Amino acid sequence: MKCLRVLALAGVTALGVWVWIALHPSPEKLILNQLAGAAHAVSFGPGEGYLAKLTGAQRVGKFFSTNVEVQIDVPGHHEHRLAGRSEIQQAALAARASLKGLSVTLPDVTVIVNADGESAVADLALEARVAGETDMMVQEMKFALRKIDGRWLIVKVETVRTLSQ
């Protein structure tokens, strides 16, 4: 009987810990969810109507701060810089208008939350597949995030040259 009580107590404790963790996710977990959400928002399938393109592009902006800076420098392409959430949304709309489809995933994400608990850096690999193209694009990237009004928003995006020359 005593053994059953101990087991029941252990079970209740484990359940309590699980519920606590589920209700209070770590900043790393929140950031991983936010980045996965951003990758999902950037991705789109073929056959989107104009309204879907517009709302999809608007949704992308929700993951970025209003003064976000984006610097893309990929070998073989011109350097691109975007400043501000509205430019991100315009770029997302332009991509939706010019490409048949885009699938973005972010494997190998490493999140480091700074000591202040309000800012973080994520190193990650970005994998992008454009519909109709056989080659996929893989790029190392660094994201800076900041907790703004209780949400982790992307404040800076930059490409990283994995191999220095």
Next chain:
Amino acid sequence: MAPTYADGSFNFVNRLAYLRHEPRRGDVVGVRLTPPHGLSAPHIMFLKRVIGLPGEAISFVDGRARINGQPLLEPYEKGRCDWNRDPVTLGPDEYYVVGDNRTMPRPDQTFGQVKRSRIVGKALL
């Protein structure tokens, strides 16, 4: 690493290959895109060939790789290129890696110095 390895293909990398010795010239290695963190294994890697070892000076003259000024014999190289690059001296924990297909324009190539910590292992087959 085309044509030795096809783009986007699945390949095996032996993570134990460099437990007893360091990468050697000519090895095809898996290079992780993201900095190492804990014990997690990366899902995506570059496959590149090691041509320069720590402390060496690597340069390209008319498409030929040179190690400390001496031409490097590369039987695996596919297609000539016209690259010219001034010598780069590698640090004590740096290797110089490059793909086998040098016919691509140099700006499109991903090659250069890589820290030892980013080399995951040796490609199999």
